[in-house]
Amino acid sequence: xxxTVLQLLRAEGPxxxxxxxxxxxxxxxxAAAEVKRLHDEKVILGYRTxxxxxxxxxxxxxAIIEVKVTPQREVGFDAIARRIxxxxxVRTCHLISGDYDLLLLVEGESLRQVASFxxxxxxxxxxVHSTTTHFLLRKYxxxxxxxxxEDESERLIISP
Amino acid sequence: MSEPSNQPSQRVxxxxxxxxxxxxxKFFDLxxxxxxxxxxxxxxxxxxxxxxxxxxxxYSIERGRTSYTSNRGLMALRNAIAEYLDTRxxxxxxxxxxxxxxxxxxxxxxxxxxxxxxxxxxxxxxxPCYVSYKxxxxxxxxxxxxxxxxxxxxxxxxxxxxxxxxxxxxxxxMICCPNNPTGTTYARSTLEGLAEMARRRDLLVxxxxxxxxxxxEGEHVCFASLEGMRERTIFLSGFSKAFAMTGWRLGYLAGPxxxxxxxxxxxxxxxxxxxxxxxxxxxxALRDGRREVEAMVAAYNERRHVITRGLNRIGLPCxxxxxxxxxxxxxxxxxxxxxxxxxxLLAQTNVxxxxxNAFGECGEGHVRCSYAASIEQIRTALDRMGDxxxxxxxxxxAAAR
Numbered sequence: 322x323x324x325t326v327l328q329l330l331r332a333e334g335p336x337x338x339x340x341x342x343x344x345x346x347x348x349x350x351x352a353a354a355e356v357k358r359l360h361d362e363k364v365i366l367g368y369r370t371x372x373x374x375x376x377x378x379x380x381x382x383x384a385i386i387e388v389k390v391t392p393q394r395e396v397g398f399d400a401i402a403r404r405i406x407x408x409x410x411v412r413t414c415h416l417i418s419g420d421y422d423l424l425l426l427v428e429g430e431s432l433r434q435v436a437s438f439x440x441x442x443x444x445x446x447x448x449v450h451s452t453t454t455h456f457l458l459r460k461y462x463x464x465x466x467x468x469x470x471e472d473e474s475e476r477l478i479i480s481p
Numbered sequence: 482m483s484e485p486s487n488q489p490s491q492r493v494x495x496x497x498x499x500x501x502x503x504x505x506x507k508f509f510d511l512x513x514x515x516x517x518x519x520x521x522x523x524x525x526x527x528x529x530x531x532x533x534x535x536x537x538x539x540y541s542i543e544r545g546r547t548s549y550t551s552n553r554g555l556m557a558l559r560n561a562i563a564e565y566l567d568t569r570x571x572x573x574x575x576x577x578x579x580x581x582x583x584x585x586x587x588x589x590x591x592x593x594x595x596x597x598x599x600x601x602x603x604x605x606x607x608x609p610c611y612v613s614y615k616x617x618x619x620x621x622x623x624x625x626x627x628x629x630x631x632x633x634x635x636x637x638x639x640x641x642x643x644x645x646x647x648x649x650x651x652x653x654x655m656i657c658c659p660n661n662p663t664g665t666t667y668a669r670s671t672l673e674g675l676a677e678m679a680r681r682r683d684l685l686v687x688x689x690x691x692x693x694x695x696x697x698e699g700e701h702v703c704f705a706s707l708e709g710m711r712e713r714t715i716f717l718s719g720f721s722k723a724f725a726m727t728g729w730r731l732g733y734l735a736g737p738x739x740x741x742x743x744x745x746x747x748x749x750x751x752x753x754x755x756x757x758x759x760x761x762x763x764x765x766a767l768r769d770g771r772r773e774v775e776a777m778v779a780a781y782n783e784r785r786h787v788i789t790r791g792l793n794r795i796g797l798p799c800x801x802x803x804x805x806x807x808x809x810x811x812x813x814x815x816x817x818x819x820x821x822x823x824x825x826l827l828a829q830t831n832v833x834x835x836x837x838n839a840f841g842e843c844g845e846g847h848v849r850c851s852y853a854a855s856i857e858q859i860r861t862a863l864d865r866m867g868d869x870x871x872x873x874x875x876x877x878x879a880a881a882r
Contacts, residue, residue: 477509481661
């Protein structure tokens with residue numbers, strides 16, 4: 322019933338080997354070796370900070386874009402996906418089942434910037450059939466993290 | 482004018498008047514109004530009840546399910562409990578006759594004791610233990626015999642000493658495993674020894690297993706699953722600890738048909754039934770709450786290591802607890818009683834822990850530190866406790882001389 326080193330880092334971000342060792346009841350060396358292995362084998366690719374954009378006061382615009390594409394012989398969806406995800410505006414790119422093929426998260430400084438990316442770059446690509454753009458209004462929960470403050474329950478200070 | 486409080490009131494029952502107040506009661510008054518308290522004094526999860534469970538209760542209210550239930554509890558809940566006990570611990574209880582849903586485990590303990598105790602019967606409790614066992618047994622009319630356990634034995638009961646307590650009037654033994662306040666679990670061999678004695682000396686066993694899901698090393702052994710124990714055990718458990726549902730007040734007992742029947746008789750007259758919303762919540766907990774339980778258990782497990790290493794580091798010797806969410810370090814070498822230690826610690830550092838003697842005389846020399854608190858809170862508490870222990874070192878030397 323204990324978390325693995327990976328589960329711990331995934332949930333809570335980078336951590337000193339001493340800290341990992343204490344949390345999981347293992348030795349410092351075991352913890353350090355496992356962290357090294359996870360990095361060496363590229364299981365862990367990096368660490369990010371989860372930010373609440375509302376508190377940051379940053380006015381970036383995020384669009385969720387559904388893209389219909391035509392898969393190509395031999396390379397399937399990979400070639401067109403690659404062509405799309407290489408743009409730095411594309412923060413996320415998933416191939417999904419259902420009515421459309423690719424789901425993108427595109428970020429820009431303004432509505433105009435995102436719109437022009439869609440109109441000039443994305444929609445004009447060969448093999449891209451159609452796009453549907455949804456502008457993000459509010460984030461409630463991201464990657465398992467609830468973004469608004471929840472009330473803390475008041476427990477008794479002492480109870481049996 | 483009311484009577485002076487130190488005069489025992491003539492109007493109060495002698496049995497109740499003679500009951501000692503809970504050892505943690507005085508801390509309630511002390512902590513009121515204080516701010517910046519870091520509490521390791523809490524006997525409940527610091528997690529809110531998992532949302533799916535809350536949502537099920539809300540839905541039950543929306544559908545207008547606000548009535549009494551059958552005395553024994555909703556059949557659907559008893560079915561879920563029976564299935565859970567079977568798949569998880571390999572014990573079989575018939576949902577129609579062998580299970581009663583109660584208002585927390587505390588009520589289950591109460592009606593179980595009242596169901597079996599005749600005036601003059603003896604009940605053995607193994608201390609340190611939960612604060613209510615002894616008073617409940619006394620209120621049920623029993624004479625209570627105490628088996629103390631000690632850190633040097635990792636708080637395992639000494640079976641020979643236990644056997645020497647048993648008389649022809651001894652009716653039952655109460656056990657709590659994993660244990661509040663020590664965090665101990667009993668070795669399988671110990672449990673089998675207890676079972677063997679129960680068979681030989683014809684004892685009933687009240688087995689409080691409310692912390693069973695919070696077992697960190699090895700598998701929990703359900704006492705009723707041991708040879709011949711299904712017919713001698715009153716299994717007591719509830720939803721408070723594993724599912725973080727303390728405020729819902731929902732527990733249950735399971736046992737031999739005649740005993741459960743008797744307990745239900747008391748339950749129907751004194752309580753009628755457990756609240757229906759909580760029962761619907763509990764069905765959801767058993768049906769679909771496993772993932773949330775596992776996440777909470779993993780979190781407690783990490784805190785367990787952090788607090789145990791931390792306590793030992795600051796000079797409070799502590800064995801690694803195997804279950805529940807309590808560490809029970811020794812403070813005996815510091816020259817203060819458990820109660821003095823807790824009062825001073827609170828006064829000087831605003832850290833709340835519970836004196837070990839609240840859980841029985843043999844808990845003296847220990848304090849109970851709950852690790853149902855965030856890692857940050859645990860670390861802050863440990864830092865402050867470390868400073869406090871540092872100030873006591875001269876006293877410790879004086880005591881040694």
